[in-house]
Amino acid sequence: MAAATGVNYEWAARYPEVGTKPLPVTPYISPEYFEAERQRVFRRCWLIVGRVDEAEKPGDFFVRDMPPLDTSALVVRGDDGKLRAFHNMCKHRGNQVAATPRGNACEAGFPCLFHGWTYDTQGRLAYVPDEQFFVGLDRSRTGLMPMACEVWEGFVFVHSDPAPSQPLTDFIGEIRTTYDGYFSTMKRVSGYQFDMNINWKVFIDVSVEGCHAAYVHGNNIARQFTGTENPFLHLPSKRLYKLHRTVSIPADLSREPRPLEGLSHKYNAATSYTPTQAKNTAEGLPPGVNPDRVPSWAFDILSLFPNMVMLTAKGTYITMTFWPLSVNRTRVDVVFYMDPAKTLGERVGQEYTIAMMRDVIREDADTLEPVQRGLESGALTEIPFSDEEIACRHFYLTVDRMVKNGK
Template identity: 40%
Template sequence: MSTDTSLAQAESPARVQTKFVGVAQSLDARVDVAKMLTPEHYAVEREAIFRRAWLPIGHTDDLPEPGSYFVYDVPTFNASLLVVRGDDGQVRVFHNACRHRGNKLVRSGAGKKRSFMCGFHGWSFSSDGALKVVTDHNQFDGLEKADYGLSRVTSEVWENLIFVNFDETPRESLQDWLGPEFFDRYQGYWDLHEKVASYSFDLNCNWHLAVNSFTEGYHTMYIHKNTARDYQGGKINPQRHRPHMELTRRHHRFSAPGNPDHEILPVEGLAIKYGRKLLPAFDFDFSMLPAGVNPSRYEYWAFDNIALFPNMVVLCGNHYRVELTFWPIDGSRTRIYNSLYNYKTKNLGERLGQAYFRARGRDVLREDLNTLEAQQQGLVSGGMPHVILSRQETALKHHFAVTENMLRGQ
């Protein structure tokens, strides 16, 4: 992969300059985002991007044993998915609809079942999707149970993340979709943490705006000035420039710079005393992490931001991670699923410490979401021919370039 040295050498008062890996120089800095906010444009994107893409829906950790299941709703395709670990240990994804008359087989939630019975007429399916029971079977002419198992959705697993593909015949494997820059470089990372909180939000904004809100650090000094005022940058990097940014065929990752001079407040100090540094303090220890996390091994590393196009952003820390998925409902509404994962606790003190950081992270998230509906209103008004993006927003430039490429069928 090439390195763009011209951007890294650009004049700046900061002592930390961004190293760009991948083609950054040729990306457009002026983007007509407003044209992407129409219902017509979204309808094209749904088929050309979301139907072709590998989309994350959960983790194998959520299915600890045979018969474990969870329901996952995908508003982009108005689909409900039933994700099940079969008796053979394999994870399968089905349309959550009885093959008799389409009733939702499991209304919501998660649990464990040996079989799934439809509450409408009593048809029953095994954990591998096979139709096992048809009530009053002799009243159906020519019905062969082997022909009416639950409808499968193509799925694959990377590390412990479960992905689906809604294309009738996927055009590439999950491994090819992720690329070598991601596929082989995160071994074991997703097993370091456990889920401690999850939220969902429906916002009146386009999915592009929602994803973009979490894929640049330029905003952090302003939006987060009260909740995480000095967690990044510091004296050596006053503008909080990303030390490392890598662009691949579809995805990106960059490293966020921690502040070695961060002032620890009294309550934060108590949380750290009984637990570990999470957010807004960092211990700069990345010795336990695989090569894909903090790939440049930056000394004052806070966390990585990885964006798996089109709709997943992960903030990858050492003792925590934050996962966000963005599902367009239509051209002007987006559902956001947010999950927080922390290190696995050993005692009450660590759990109390995590509670503080969980509350702080929730408030930071709400600040990130706060601008989205206002952006939507400003852009759809028609008063702006384009937005203009800085070098520190190169990930956004890349996002829109990938969008255009996929709309062209590339």
């Protein structure tokens, strides 16, 4: 069969380093490759575990499970006001010291429910029952095991190495100053978590391309973005960085919204999936959001390496964190952040966005588990990513580079 003619390599020409050849399916199905990801990606990268407003006051803490590291992070605001992170693990016999997902430890500290060892909000060992029977126990050397903990734009990052060689600013890289203040006004309004039978990278892939929308979301949001001029949702902006990537999603501004959409347009200042030209201009947005100032812009997708995807719009952003449980099992953590609603109409509009995104995520999930089974069948050996899927290719190659080279 003759090769296709008139192939468009616009993005590959802009980013020639990512190439155009099909890529092996091995990283999606190999247990050995997955173990290498755990050791060379997740143990060597800064990982987002929450927001600073989850631990605002001295003693406030939250716990975040980190399955690829076989641990959970305990993030606590010390009585000295400093934010720290520790392995949620007693130094005596390994039991968890924070048994609840969040709280305040100013009065009780963190008592282990196994043998009563108790730690203060700075991670120091404060009390040991029958301490006289522990030969040579030095409390100053027996505190909670620290993780590195730093903050970027209100996001709390931790690193399994308490003294990583790469500072967070270098890890964030080219985008570190481009979102200045964007996230600060929005607060969490909803969230949920679910597990899927997929490799963790499969959902990230579908999040950074638009050409599936006409088919997977044809009865839902696709009608808001695809039209006669852009039926396959080609994305007008794609930016590839050393580790991260962004794409911009355009709206079909010629279509008339359905009645409920129209109400959401009218009353809601925080709806990412019902765009209007008047609401979603670049005015008031930092350079990282709609970076190419696309006139018909609806929202962006920021793929923050390794395992978070953010949908960023005017007045709302949504985070999706993909925690691998095994080579073909993934936990998905979804959180919605929005500007505080000032009216009942705005609150209803926010709920409309949350419900609509629930349907979008369900449609993706219903598609991706069969995709994983296909990848595991052995019949498919390569994936021919198109030029429109260049962000998928870039993510694939970034993971592969770290697995093979460690950086």
